[in-house]
Amino acid sequence: MEDKRDDTILSIRGMSKSFGRNRVLDHINLDVKRGTVMGLMGENGAGKSTMMKCLFGTYQKDEGSIYLDGKEVNFSGPKDALENGIAMVHQELNQCLERNVVDNLFLGRYPVNSLGVIDEKRMKNEASKLFRKLGMTVNLDQPMRNMSVSQRQMCEIAKAISYNSKVIVLDEPTSSLTVQEVDKLFEMMRMLRDQGISLIYISHKMDEIFEICDEISVLRDGNLVMTKSAKETDMNELIAAMVGRVLENRFPPVDNQPKDVVLSVQHLSTKFEPYLQDVSFDVREGEIFGLYGLVGAGRTELLETIFGIRTRASGRVYLNNKLMNFSCAKEAMDYGFALITEERKANGLFLKGDLTFNTTIANLHAYKSGAAISDSKMVKATANEIKVMHTKCMGPGDMISSLSGGNQQKVIFGRWLERSPQVFMMDEPTRGIDVGAKYEIYDLIIKMAKEGKTIIVVSSEMPEILGITNRIGVMSNGHLSGIVNTKETNQEELLRLSAKYL
Structure with missing residues (x-):
């Protein structure tokens, strides 16, 4: 192999992988340049995760070679990859939630002093230095359980950096982040890129891919079908490469016709943190009602309280003018309520x-x-x-x-x-889903609304919440700060309302 060390940090050559008769990767060739952000896109099932698992040694590839900094490597597993300069931040975070930030940062490599005792002072100092360098304010002593998904994710990125990684893979890192948190993440990514670190950014979010990536590669059905500079391609070409056809619009027409009020939420408040405070709104039959807000604003808590899995302090919920007072999820289900949770693996599967x-x-x-x-x-x-x-x-x-x-x-x-179900509540329903499958889900949501279902959708994606709803309720720090008609609002108004009670 010719020496490409000048500008290529990671080179994959002829990588193939099959499961039984199903060929998931077919002779993949991919180069990642030093100090760049490579966007990796593809529909669900295109082979992105399998390619990364082969890179990290979680799966053994059937054929092909991997070169890191000009040297051929074969990792025995993620720990081996991490210790040799390749790290991955997973979409589904695997952390010890009962332990604090410092413990999670040094898991598996606790430093010891001359007496062979774990050197907690050194761990704390190194952690403080690392977070300061990244411009992050973190309470090092708090258990991970008390942190938001976005904070936990930032800690995982910090951990990857602490290993002096040459390549960091980020798998759907913004799926649970707000607009402001995404900006913070991108700021960090640019800083790492400027330090010569390479990043592989796996995402389905087109706008973000064009904002942060230098190059974009697309996988389809196990084949690498395109690699281009982000400046030389556009959204339509990317979508066509991903789905094998041109997708005219990102969102189907929202042509449902809402009827009379079916669900009425009145003065809802909760007993435990994060608190909901005096939330009231109505949703009509056949309506798609969006809930927008920053992470921690209380959107998930609102759905869980209506569904009976979070304790209500006060307030009432009416369905067809009948008082609903659920004490558990089964009661809600018996009355025709459904809830798709945000954390698939933790409480959905x-x-x-x-x-x-x-x-x-x-x-x-x-x-x-x-x-x-x-x-x-x-x-x-x-x-x-x-x-x-x-x-x-x-x-x-x-x-x-x-x-x-x-x-x-x-x-x-x-x-x-x-x-x-009659009332279908969805918390981030398209999180981690590719553009083709998203369109199918949107189509399904609109079709359900046309059939008379009452739908509440929580989404952190601004284009999505504006693209598939009739009205949007904006949450801010446990309050409902406003309700707007989707056709009459814009991103600025949603952001303004989401900051109202901060």
């Missing part, structure tokens, strides 16, 4: 189950034959949801853990659709 189990678990009574539950009915229902949702998989018997994040999200959607 049964990771040791197959697609059939994950699709049918919330609706078992519907698959009975006599007194017993019918396997064939469950499999048939799952096959139908796979078809409706265009889920990429081999069949109902696939383990849910073998699917890409976006396809897992489609299974969760299918599970709730099996219950035909």
Whole structure:
């Protein structure tokens, strides 16, 4: 191989990987230049995660070579990769939530003093120095559990930097971040790039890819179909490369016709932090009502309180003028409420189950034959949801853990659709989903609204909340700071309202 050390830090040559007869990667060639941000895009199931797992040694590649700084490398696992200068910040953060920031930073490599005792003072000093250098203010002693997803993610990036990484892979890093937090992340990324560190940025968010990346590579069906300078391509070309066809619009027409008020939330407040304070709003039949706000504004808490899984201090919820006072999720489900949670893996999926189990678990009574539950009915229902949702998989018997994040999200959607809910609440429903699949989800949401379902959507993506809703409620520090008509508002007004109670 010719020596490209001058400007190429990471070079992948002829990488292939198959699972059984399914070829997931097909002779991938990819170069990442020193001190640049490489955007990596592709639909769910295109092979992005598999390529990264082969790079980090989580999977053993079938063929091909990896060169880091001109030398061939074969990592035995992520720890080996980390110690040799390649780090990854995962979308689903794997941290010891009961331990504090310093413990998580030094996990697996605690420094010891001359007596062989863990040197806590040194750990604290090094952590302080690192966060200062990154311009981050963090309480080093607090357990990770008390931090927001964005703060925990910043800690994970800090950990990657502490290993003196030459290449840092960021997998969907902004999926739980607000606009301001994304700006902060990008500032940090530019600083790292200017220090000569290379970043691989995996994302489905087009606007961000063009804002932060120097080059963009696209995977489709296990093939690398495009690598271009960000300046030499545009959104339409990227989408066509990803989905293999031209997608005229990012959002389907929002042509649902809301009718009378179905859901009424009145003066809702919660007992425990983060507090909701006197939140009131109405949602109509067949309406798509968006909830926007900064992370920690209380959007998730609002959905959880309505759903009965967070304790209410005061306030009332009415459905069709009937008082709803749920003390648990089952009661809410029995009255036709559904909730898609933000954290898929933590509280949305049964990771040791197959697609059939994950699709049918919330609706078992519907698959009975006599007194017993019918396997064939469950499999048939799952096959139908796979078809409706265009889920990429081999069949109902696939383990849910073998699917890409976006396809897992489609299974969760299918599970709730099996219950035909009247009020469908969705917390970041397209988090980590590619542009083609997003369009399908948007289509589905609008179709459900047309069928008379009442829909509440939480989203941190400004274009999304403006692209698929009829009205938007903006949360700010536990308060509902305003409700606007989507067609009559803009990004500036949403940002202004989200800062009202800060």
